[in-house]
Amino acid sequence: MNAPTKPADAEALRHVRQPLPHDSGLKHVQGSAQYIDDIREPDGTLHVAIGQSPKARGRLLSLDVSSVRAVPGVVAVLTVADVPGKNDVSPAFGDDPLFVESDIGFVGQAVFAVVATSRDIARRAVKLAVMEIESEKPSITVEDALERGETVLPDYAFGRGDANAAIAVAPRNLEGQFHVGGQEHFYLEGQVALAVPGEDGDVYVYSSTQHPSEVQHVVARVLNIPDAYVTCETRRMGGGFGGKESQATQWAVTAALAAQVTGRPCKLRLDRDDDFILTGKRHDFRCDWKVGFDQEGCIQGYSVEHLARCGYSADLSGGVVDRAMFHSDNAYWMPAVHVGSKRLKTNTVSNTAFRGFGGPQGMLAIEHVMDQIAWATGRDPLDVRYANFYTRDGNLTPFGMEVEEIDTLHGLVRTLERTTDYRVRREEIAAFNASSPIMKRGLALTPVKFGISFTLTHLNQAGALVHVYQDGSVHLNHGGTEMGQGLYIKVAQVVAEEFGISMDQVRITATTTAKVPNTSPTAASSGSDLNGMAARIAAGAIKRRMISHAADAYGVPEEQIEFRDDRVFIGNESISFPELARKCIQARVQLSEASHYSTPKITWNREKATGRPFFYFAYGAACSEVIIDTLTGENRLLRADILHDVGKSLNPAIDIGQIEGGFVQGMGWLTTEELVFNRDGRLLTHAPSTYKIPVSSDVPADFRVALYPNANREETIYRSKAVGEPPIMLANSVFCALADAVHSLDPSKPVPLDAPATPEAILRACEALRGRPMG
Template sequence: MNSKSEAFMTIGAAKGWAEVGQNHPHESAILHVLGEATYTDDIPEAQGTLHAALGTSPKAHARIISMNLDPVRAMPGVVDVLTYKDIPGTNDCGPIIHDDPILAEEKVEYVGQPMFVVIAKTHDQARHAARKAEIQWEELPAILTPEAARDAQSFVVPPMRLERGNAAEAFKKSKNFLKGTLHVGGQEQFYLEGQISYALPKEGNGMHVYCSTQHPTEMQHVVAHALHYPSHAVQVECRRMGGGFGGKESQSALWAACAAVAAAKLRKPVKLRADRDDDMMVTGKRHCFYYEYEIGYDDNGLITAAKVEMVSRAGFSADLSAPVATRAVCHFDNTYYLSDVDIRAMAGKTNTQSNTAFRGFGGPQGAICIEYIVDEIARNLGMDQLDVRKVNFYGRNDEEGRNVTQYGQKVKDNVIHELVAQLEADSNYRERRKAVDAFNATSPVLKKGLAITPVKFGIAFNVTHFNQAGALVHIYTDGSVLVNHGGTEMGQGINTKVCQVVAHELGIPLAKVRASATDTSKVANTSATAASTGADLNGKAAQDAAATLNKRLREFAAKTYNVPPEDIVFAAGIVYAGEVTTTFADLVAAAYLARVQLWSDGFYATPGLSWDRASMTGNPFGYYAYGASVSEVIVDTLTGEWKLLDVNALYDAGNSLNPAIDVGQVEGAFIQGMGWLTTEELWWNKSGKLMTHAPSTYKIPAVSDCPDNFNIRLFKNRNPFDSIHRSKAVGEPPLLLPFSVFLAIRNAVSSVGDHKVNPPLRAPATSEAILDAVEAVKAKVSA
């Protein structure tokens, strides 16, 4: 080890070596392709495993007069049937407010609400038996829409209001006015892997729960409370999810609790796996929103006053509706400075599924409204939409007065001017606008539409104390490294990025680092993998742990080779110590013999965050991510059919940790957001039953819906905030990019009336919605 060996690269090259910023494939990519990646349902079942299914309500709002479960118990293979009376601890799985029972007690509040759990020898036996209950009801009035909830003053949390300036006075001084309404629908997460939990009782009243969840710590708390166990008796583990998108942040709790309660009572392993129909009927979705807005503006399109009331369909319980509404309020501005605003938000209590987190978490619902409004202002003034957007942009970073948000946070990192200018030039926006207008002038039925929309998205949890993370890094004596952190892998590549960070910090190839399953017995008290903070928080925590190990090994090498610690370089698995080179593995082996500690914990808490819930002011975000997109569509005005022809998008990922993964995330977010705004329609019938509860009735985008030209690029930028390697989040912000698709469709419809009428286009812009908007434009033109 002490002998002089030939260096693999020069010292200069070694100092420039990096594992971050490289296009590494997803760490489980090969396993995904080969079908060898282990998901919760793939875990080999322990001997005696039983299977559970939920008995759900067929009524939207009713009191349970009687419930005869004997026919259920009499079904073949049934071992037991549990109700809320069998829960030894707390019958609640609400993440914030305790208003969400695991199993219904005296009444039900939506079609699909779980009332009992059937445990049988097989999955199919449990599902068939769950349908045999005999129940007598007293039906109660049901509230199904946000508007009805507002009119009835039915809310899950008190209404919110944020004011800046004096909107009433600003309206009096405004030269032009508009007012209107907008409906934006919700969205099913439609993760490929449904909700599932597998609970195995352990010795001494312990419980091990394998759960497909974005928040293992919350699952630990819910299970512990339901069983009346201390938290240390409950271990929750998640190696990976087949998608989450927010749907497994809080709502995996019901499935974990039911499986654990059954396992604890029967002292047998119990698996609860949701069928797709049951999953969609039971679980909450993205909140739909209804807006009423009034806007004042001048002849240049500058917004001088804004008033908006937004009402969401929260569902029957609070879940995460309050923070979703808060984020919607904080993102109403998007990229625009609003001097005088009055923003009100209400979370309507309805007799529908309790809506929950979904990628963007209220941010898209807040920003879509202002984009719809700006589009309307441009049409009213006969201006190009891009010019109106530019007039309203936040000022540049050195421009005082127009760089403070409505909630009081200064925008210090604004790159929207440069980013949009680059996209405008690269996409030939102005020339394409002329070409679209020329096409429409000679095409009476098929109409093209073009739109460009920007994005500004705040990164951090609304609740300050969630912005923390922990990690463990172990170096083994052969030089291989294992990292465990509190984030969960749902396909987004968090484990790949965290492993890259650790590899970079230790100066070893990525292949030498492995991430283990997220586990509450390893890193405790973790936050959810949500709010686009997964790589930011857990990457920083892992970096902290790896930096400690780097320092220990550096000091050991300095002492061993009599070289100053600052002159030692770790790169590509080689240690450069003056005239001596050795392998990282050999250095580690020697360090072990010298009793150097080869594992460390790490921790990170995002600095500078604050939020006053009462005044709705503070600094809730560490930084902002920016982006913009240009979309071109063609619409058949006789059928409402449309096609996305072309997309150019530019996204600010800062110093990307992994450009290949980040571009993939932007592409996926774009298509998912496009689905929300165009094809994914949730529809409840008059009885409150969700009728779009399967792939046969709920239309997610397919490969054929992707444009032939799908040009996604990353904007060259360095995060001024001290994020992990100055990168930026890519989970949620890109979902706002397809606003341009929705507004391009509106632009095409607008051409039917020579852009003299603002089409009342609702989202999702299904063929029916498009035809309704076309007919409304024609009617107004001919009036």
């Protein structure tokens, strides 16, 4: 792995673009970083456990909780009858009840909650409830939902030209189905909330959430109180990955309702098994595709239908599946293209946001198609990818947005091809495979083009609050949340840079709806773009007032005043930053600012499928080499090379960490992480014992990560680019390399490999190429 180095262009900057450590890094290592379960519980705190449905589909005929109430230590049992407001914890569509009223949607759905003096008592008591359920056969798979014709949202499509006609007249054409599996978030800190009642109906909620404003709003909706009566605070999360964007809300609401009913502080922390069962995953997809191309592999027409398994409610499936559609092209120009989708309803937990937000599924499907074209034409897969890259003459996406950074896309991939010795290694691997009947190697180099912005336009805004105190210390607050990704340190770097002061003078404070209201979730990779810019605007406004006062007081033109090295240079004099702060206070100069930033240029008309949904694209590429055992399906990633575009990095150390982590998380999604539901709708892979995320030994021993020297052409914060989500899709190279290794068994046949490429899936594909398909 590469150690970050100081960028050559960072000499003029003291903090920004420097590889500074994570602000909580030391506390993470020491175990002293405070998460919600570490907060000292107020006297009299009660604990909440969820009573879950044992059936996946049906109607709740009766619920008897008399035995639950009789347990010593049980203070209250909450059902839908105890909800004073609207029984709805959905982010938008009103289809996600806090507690079951009648219809049951999935195994584990919350039917009631027990509030007790200890967590152990609450968890034991929930098991004593007696439910009478009139059950029905559940829909579990995409095929089940198609048969029933059930969706959570209407179908949607966009495209250009007549794709089917272009495919029909193309010299070559292929079609097929490709299945892409889901993924459990597996954040280190599970879902947790602590609600403390206040006076006059107020409630203070500590929630492990990526969206404090939504928690505030939904708590108020369910409790039937104004938003202003609810404060939500989030200092940090032990991981989120999208799983705490909308689905942290239900647990915060349950704790708040318990606090309102009992008048005592109430805490809800999901057990890991319950967390698996009760919370949504990455959407799994079936992608039905057709493609027409020439002998060089150039696509002339492409049609894909994304059939997404959404679960029992809409949640964020509208945006997730839309983004899968937006990224169905990845880096490739398609003269005629149709991208369609279905949001299918199943009796499984409602799927939700996950790092990449649908983009990985859409992107993996087209990379699968690129490999299929390469195998059909006998060309190297990388050459087929080059043949279809966006160019100056073909630079419109299927949704009509112009791809402007053609040079970045081509230059980055060409550079990685050269630095990885791709062509030489191709020949070496071919020679190895020719002499090795059992062990086979594979190699793939795949690109990433990922749009940055919320596709729901109104979410592209942020606020920040900055105070300068009279001793020169700075209080920083904004609407972004810290889930380990380094957002807090990046925004603090921006503020320290603006004032020319040391980092230890900037106090990072917990995200709270009481300071910065109406915020967007920390998602869509936009945390630094939005909150960094908002904080810089606030600091800049204070700085201008300080400059104006100094200019008047010292009789010096404003342009001769400079803030740097903890001092303020005023013409030929200099004073410390704290000294100027004191002078401003004495002169009644306002040293506090609440600011707002909204992303420019973006527009999207969904009905007409026109506009510019993304402010810019981030680019990357990865080259992965694998080895497989064709008799067992066991496999290993031998080497990974990554070159990624983060613009002018705000913090190279943080960004490289995000790239490494995102790649490994994506590799887990595509190789080891398999969600299994039985026909009754019960999740069988509900714990670390049955669900395998990558561990340290899965990280390749030869792991090379570099940042592509580039500057964002758009006016982002210090010309940086987002880095949170795009690295997930670098792992497509691992999946494609595994398919390449299997393909070497019989280059005349396509590889029937779906994702995740578990050892079992790889073995099935190998046996299929040997002509002895497994049952």
